Amino acid sequence: MGTAIQHVCSSCGNPVLPDGKFCLFCGDVLADPSDQAPVPSHPPASMQTDVAIPSSPEYAGFWLRVWAGTIDVTLEALAALLITVIVGYAFNQFGSRSGVSPITVSYLTGIAFILLLTIGSWLYCAFTESSDSRATIGKRLMGLQVLTARGDKLNFGQASVRHFMKFLSLFTASVGFMMAGWTKRRQALHDMPADCVVIKIAEPSLSLFGKQQ
Secondary structure, eight states: OOOOOOOBOTTTOOBOOTTOSBOTTTOOBOOOGGGOOOOOSSOOGGGOOOOOOOOOOOBOOHHHHHHHHHHHHHHHHHHHHHHHHHHHHHHHHHHHHHTOOHHHHHHHHHHHHHHHHHHHHHHHHHHHHTSTTOSOHHHHHTTEEEEETTSOOOOHHHHHHHHHTHHHHHHTTTHHHHGGGTSTTOOOGGGTTTTEEEEEOSSOOOOSSOOOO
16 A cells, blocks of 8 residues: 655645655645654653753744844955955056056956855855854854754755855745744745754854854
8 A cells, every 4th residue: 555645734734845855834844654653652661761852942033043144244245345355456456557447457356246255155154054163153143053953063065055045045035034934943945955944052152163062
């Protein structure tokens, strides 16, 4: 007998993709019948331990993430602008000696700013979110961390996927960002491909690559 396929989300009732692992509307993890196993009501004595089960994490809300993102974007833009000023000065010196027109120099300076901002923001987010701090500077100031849904630290590849998927959240008229306000685990659209969550922590750390205490 074939296994029944879950066509709607049990949490919000919206239709789901046949091969999806989570609901695109509420962010809830979909049940997989093949992974379900009966849980005994009274586990054997050999399995009983005194280890306390950790409480469920507190997911970061939409506005906390907005403030953290605003801080990060401001830092990224200022850093790119500072480097662009230096690069622009070098272009001007080179242009005046080689006969390059000021319009061409301005055009090249603008391209340099875009490249520095794009590449710099990727490396900044990917390295910091895959570090022991598990967060960018903005998230640390707001007391947030980025983890996988299983509670593990992101690797560089996962953090990179999460960063570039922000463009998808942006190109959906920012609805992808706003999804963090109503999904069950407060996931934005760019959190879902790598199944990441943003949680609150008790004691924020401001060290760039330091270990969380």
